[in-house]
Amino acid sequence: MKTETITQANGSKPAGPKPWYDPRVRSIFFQIVAIALVFWGGWTLVDNTLSNMESRGISTGFGFLEESAGFGIIMSLVPYDATMSYGRTFLVGLTNTLLVSAMGVVAATILGFIIGVARLSSNWLVAKLALVYVEVIRNIPLLLQIFFWYFAVLAALPSPRQSVEVGGSAFLNNRGLYVPDPVTQDGFGLVWGAIAVAIAAVIGLRIWAKKRQLATGKIFPTFKVGVSILVLLPVLAYFVAGSPLEWDVPALKGFNFRGGITIIPELAALWLALSLYTASFIAEIVRSGILSVSKGQTEASKALGLPNSLTLRLVVIPQAMRVIIPPLTSQYLNLVKNSSLATAIGYPDLVAVFMGTTLNQTGQAVEVVAITMAVYLTISLLISLFMNIYNRAVAIKER
Amino acid sequence: MMKTKSIALGMALAAGTFAASNVMAATTLENVKEKGHVQCGVTNGLPGFSQPDSEGNWTGIDVDTCRAIGAAIFGDAKHVEFTPLTAKERFTALQSGEIDVLSRNTTWTLTRDASLGLNFAGVNYYDGQGFMVNKDIGVSDATELDGATVCIQSGTTTELNLSDYFRAKGMEFKPIVFDTSEQTVQGFSAGRCDVLTSDRSQLAALRSKLADPSSAIILPNTISKEPLGPVVRQGDDQWFNLVKWVLNVQINAEELGVSSENVDDMLKSDNPNIQRLLGSDGNLGEMLGLQHDFGYQVIKHVGNYGEMYERNVGPNTPLGLDRGVNNLWNNGGVLYAPPVR
Numbered sequence A: 001m002k003t004e005t006i007t008q009a010n011g012s013k014p015a016g017p018k019p020w021y022d023p024r025v026r027s028i029f030f031q032i033v034a035i036a037l038v039f040w041g042g043w044t045l046v047d048n049t050l051s052n053m054e055s056r057g058i059s060t061g062f063g064f065l066e067e068s069a070g071f072g073i074i075m076s077l078v079p080y081d082a083t084m085s086y087g088r089t090f091l092v093g094l095t096n097t098l099l100v101s102a103m104g105v106v107a108a109t110i111l112g113f114i115i116g117v118a119r120l121s122s123n124w125l126v127a128k129l130a131l132v133y134v135e136v137i138r139n140i141p142l143l144l145q146i147f148f149w150y151f152a153v154l155a156a157l158p159s160p161r162q163s164v165e166v167g168g169s170a171f172l173n174n175r176g177l178y179v180p181d182p183v184t185q186d187g188f189g190l191v192w193g194a195i196a197v198a199i200a201a202v203i204g205l206r207i208w209a210k211k212r213q214l215a216t217g218k219i220f221p222t223f224k225v226g227v228s229i230l231v232l233l234p235v236l237a238y239f240v241a242g243s244p245l246e247w248d249v250p251a252l253k254g255f256n257f258r259g260g261i262t263i264i265p266e267l268a269a270l271w272l273a274l275s276l277y278t279a280s281f282i283a284e285i286v287r288s289g290i291l292s293v294s295k296g297q298t299e300a301s302k303a304l305g306l307p308n309s310l311t312l313r314l315v316v317i318p319q320a321m322r323v324i325i326p327p328l329t330s331q332y333l334n335l336v337k338n339s340s341l342a343t344a345i346g347y348p349d350l351v352a353v354f355m356g357t358t359l360n361q362t363g364q365a366v367e368v369v370a371i372t373m374a375v376y377l378t379i380s381l382l383i384s385l386f387m388n389i390y391n392r393a394v395a396i397k398e399r
Numbered sequence B: 001m002m003k004t005k006s007i008a009l010g011m012a013l014a015a016g017t018f019a020a021s022n023v024m025a026a027t028t029l030e031n032v033k034e035k036g037h038v039q040c041g042v043t044n045g046l047p048g049f050s051q052p053d054s055e056g057n058w059t060g061i062d063v064d065t066c067r068a069i070g071a072a073i074f075g076d077a078k079h080v081e082f083t084p085l086t087a088k089e090r091f092t093a094l095q096s097g098e099i100d101v102l103s104r105n106t107t108w109t110l111t112r113d114a115s116l117g118l119n120f121a122g123v124n125y126y127d128g129q130g131f132m133v134n135k136d137i138g139v140s141d142a143t144e145l146d147g148a149t150v151c152i153q154s155g156t157t158t159e160l161n162l163s164d165y166f167r168a169k170g171m172e173f174k175p176i177v178f179d180t181s182e183q184t185v186q187g188f189s190a191g192r193c194d195v196l197t198s199d200r201s202q203l204a205a206l207r208s209k210l211a212d213p214s215s216a217i218i219l220p221n222t223i224s225k226e227p228l229g230p231v232v233r234q235g236d237d238q239w240f241n242l243v244k245w246v247l248n249v250q251i252n253a254e255e256l257g258v259s260s261e262n263v264d265d266m267l268k269s270d271n272p273n274i275q276r277l278l279g280s281d282g283n284l285g286e287m288l289g290l291q292h293d294f295g296y297q298v299i300k301h302v303g304n305y306g307e308m309y310e311r312n313v314g315p316n317t318p319l320g321l322d323r324g325v326n327n328l329w330n331n332g333g334v335l336y337a338p339p340v341r
Helices: A002-010 A022-054 A085-121 A126-140 A142-158 A189-216 A222-240 A267-293 A295-303 A306-344 A350-362 A365-394 B002-025 B028-035 B062-072 B090-095 B110-115 B158-168 B181-189 B200-209 B235-253 B272-278 B294-301 B307-310
Strands: A164-166 A172-173 A176-179 A181-184 A245-248 A249-254 A256-257 A262-263 B038-042 B080-084 B119-120 B126-127 B129-134 B147-152 B173-178 B196-199 B217-219 B226-229 B229-232
Touching: A085 A126, A085 A267, A085 A306, A085 A350, A085 A365, A126 A267, A142 A267, A142 A306, A176 A267, A176 B002, A189 A222, A267 B226, A295 A306, A306 A350, A306 A365, A350 A365, A350 B110, A350 B158, A365 B090, B028 B038, B028 B062, B028 B235, B038 B062, B038 B090, B062 B080, B062 B294, B062 B307, B090 B119, B090 B229, B110 B119, B126 B173, B126 B200, B129 B158, B147 B158, B147 B272, B158 B173, B158 B196, B173 B181, B181 B196, B181 B200, B196 B200, B200 B217, B200 B307, B229 B235, B235 B272, B235 B294, B235 B307, B272 B294
Parallel strands: B038 B080, B147 B173, B147 B196
Antiparallel strands: A164 A172, A172 A176, A176 A262, A181 A245, A249 A256, B119 B229, B126 B226, B129 B196, B129 B217
């Protein structure tokens, strides 16, 4: 900056180097060349693939997404039947992947935190049990664990006719867990409204309690009161509206149960395996996070008279989170990608439905694989994005 | 200096691209002769069709179809190498040139013929889709299967047939789709599904894999046509013709009574049809780009169609399948090969 002002002030430019000797020009030039090469390489790949496929008579393009699929899928969160399009099968596969991933992330996080804390427990037995869990689970290949849970679960369960009855309306057999399906009737809107009001009330309560605590130092039992509001208000609304809910109870017809909601064993096995496996890694991450908080912090908190639970919640965990979040993000990413192992046990996830059956019926491998890869990339980038935002929120604020 | 480097890199890339297209320009037959073997795509284990034993020797009707091609080109049946493929991988393996011929109980359909850049070179087994059920559920006909849970292998035409059949009959079903036929059987024997569906020939083989084969029965219904045969890449007519005519020669040989046992005597036969078939007269083999006696080599080393059938899937094998429609046209079947002349 300084030199520039000086040159301008003097009004005369010193004879600069010729452009091709100017390091700045050269660096820009080479960057342009590099970008051009990358694009040329990519374009050549795409162009070559397309022209080669055309010359060999392989159909290309995305028109197949609108053709009718004609095959059945055992489980779908969106309405689906065989007359719908291949585009729909994509949606079915995607939602199934997202479902098992979301369930897995939640369960793995909860279990991982519990086991991570247990690893550091002063109780010898608890700490060693957690150690054994971590070492056993994380050192067995995930695919084997999925097979184990699938066939262990299946072998342990009875056939539909000998179903285990749970409370007269839920049934468990080797075709899955059949539970009654709540069918909302007119007037159920009131319950939804009550739930919304309850959530708003709890948020308001939290803000008020925090303000009061800052002003007076008095602690309000926000958690207990909050839970009561969340439960009581909707229940009250439900009875005021005259119980507007009917249950579609599963019943044995022919040789299988019909009606109700089915949780298929494939989903259960995959969820179990993914959660248990990822939890063992998360446990170690949590342990490392907690250990990274220096002992002085705990001692200072104790010296201030905070009980153990508050020390953990207000002093240790917030500082540990800074260490935990980045590796936790990659565990979430791993879990989502590992969910594609579903195809081995017949859970209809994106890879099984779209990259399996759809690819085979249409034969358009390049398009289908490209779409599938793009989906996994997008899901992973989104998770990274949200975790990074959260990370920024808990990271050390330099003031 | 840097500039020259990037230009050199660009040229190397371009050269690589051209080189790749040059390799593909050689015909399949030339490639096969050069590498000294036929690369053949098969299943990863299906009794009667393509199955390796403990020493890695492959047997099966699909395997023999490949060996016959090898015998026609190289004059003995050893110049064949096998690539085990799942149903999902098979077409990509053929399209990409990883294998020269796909002989993997693959159903000939219009979509596959027209949109995959592949050609079906004939039919070496006429099959149809059927159902295997556990005896306990007390079903004797497929029309009683409403609401059934069905185990099925992914990447096969069976998935569509199954859905079509149940829809046409107004019945419901739940498909459990596994990756390999091994897993499908495992799912069936674990009781995950009531029904296992596949081509009838496979059902017999899969049933023999159950811990207690008598616990399952195969329903009498056949719900689809499944003509299975070898597949080649589109755009190489010479190779397409070769594969097609090796199979036709085997079928014609059975019709003419030429087998691997009597083929040496048959060389002296007066029958002009046999003379042309075995190459003791004419140069039909050279028209295909082969030796004039390719027919003799195929029959000598692999045998005629009937031998191939009896050896792998016939009544005296564990599969125990009758010839049925897979018999010659003059014997009550549908095998009718164009004449070798």
